[in-house]
Amino acid sequence: MDPDSPDGVKSPSSDPKHPKKLIFAPGDIETPNTDGSHGQPPSIPPAALQDEPEVEIAAALRTNTSTPTSATEKDLVAHAARAHQFVSNPPLTVSQLHPTNPLHQFHSWFRDPRLLPSSAPETCTLATASLPSGRVSARVVYLKELDERGWTVYSNWGSREGKGGDVFGRGGASDVDGEGPRAIPEPAAADENLQADFAGGGGNRWAALTFLWAGLERQVRIEGLVEPLSREESELYWRTRERGSQIGAWASWQSKVLWQAEPELLLERRRNSLDPTLHQVPRNVEERDIDDGRKLLEERVREVERRFEGVKEIPLPPFWGGVRLVPESVEFWQGRKSRLHDRFRYVRVGGGDQEGYRWRIERLSP
Template sequence: MALHSANVDNKLIFAPAGKEAHGQAEQFTKGVLTRSDLDPNSPIRQFHKWFASAQRSGRVTHPETCCLSTASLPSGRVSSRMVYLKELDTQGFVIYSNFGTSKKSQDLATNSWASLTFWWEELERQVRVEGRASRLSHEESQTYFDTRVRGSRIGAWSSRQSQVLKPSGDGTDREDDDGRKMLDKWVEETETRFAGEDIIPVPDFWGGLRIIPESVEFWQGRQSRLHDRFVYDKKTSTKDGVQDWTLERLSP
């Protein structure tokens, strides 16, 4: 007789295990992470190493995919969304988005702290980045904007990100229009505006956001959920003002 039996009658989901409705989760067995595996001085270099490894593996379809989390003050309410990492430089991690009407822009206007989480399931690895966010210059954003396909550049101008799209007319055509026609109209207007033009300027409300890390954690899955976790925390040298990092192992 089992020592403990959970009452799951009122649960829509209980202990799912992959494709199975319920069961025991798979063990993490694909890697080990020790201090000697890590760059002793730079989480940026260490991230670049892991990112390149994920690309070369052939198993991680989009290693640039990450979850960006922001929080609004004074409520402290957190919001998260999946985005693509587009650049990594010596300062930090860069994503691109709408910063005019989006929820993230509202959050960042009151609180510059943000986080990124990368999850490479096929390698059983996770990276968490926490830091302050700042906008890239118009010139930097234009450089990336020019690499996007034309449809994406038109879309950036057209979308009032996160605004409510309302059905057209008096509401009698809701079955045919759930609000999409309003977006389509904005796209048509933008297409007309830039008809015949190959060079499209980046909108002032759209561009790059750099998360300058204060803390970066590298996580490698291990058996029995006794994972390997190491965190870099930024410190400032009192001697010459040069930024430095501590590196510590964390309990799983």
């Protein structure tokens, strides 16, 4: 068996100089089928999935989207239209921008009536970088607050393994005898002292938020410094969360490894309930022949439920709360035809206090 193949079968294209491509120009050109025709590979009837051996089924489902041949290269050149073209929304001009404040401009875009609540416009990507390696990590979060100081998101910040470790460092004492997440710092240390306090653990306050509103062909890119909210501010939002989410916050040491396995183990002990397809969908999701760590998480949840049984208001964990991204630059991006997008960036210049700085507006090259 081939451990790199999803079905455990050795792939016919294993030449390292010509690796098999899993995706090639999706949606732009049709891939030739085995019979020389074009279109989707032939479908396999459900009965065949039960009657044919796994190897034969996997081979039938495997497409020919491999390293480009001369034929596919000709198709690629013949189909000039590649990805999405930004042509359905009006351009962005400087006259549409707030003249002095990017936070007000963001509020204007965020309240655009074309952004329906069902599209979750508050969804954004938070990126942080660990020191001294400089490795970047990104995850999707939800914007919860915006005020004159910046953008606020809430999460677990005490874990050394996740974004908390990137921002506040990986050293320092923990809450429970060297085990468990640490408390996030108080806002009193959120200015110059914050970086110094966590310098030994490699903390890095620089972070970025990106919002994508695809229907409007817009992006907003924010870069700045993270500062923790006060416990009182975090309490206000904590009280709005449902009890199950509060229990989950206490139970999870976010990003800490719960379980791991080498591929050889999975190949030998894979689920007996799996359909022999590339999608690997179990017929019964509750049927497991390998403990994958979920039981440990569920036991922790039960422990927290017992701990707070009869407690009406679950307290805010010391490692959980809000942080504010205080912007240094904010870019507003509007898609335009031929990739000649409109990009305007506000850059913070001047003093560091609330009264001593201003925003310079720049147009960036697409």
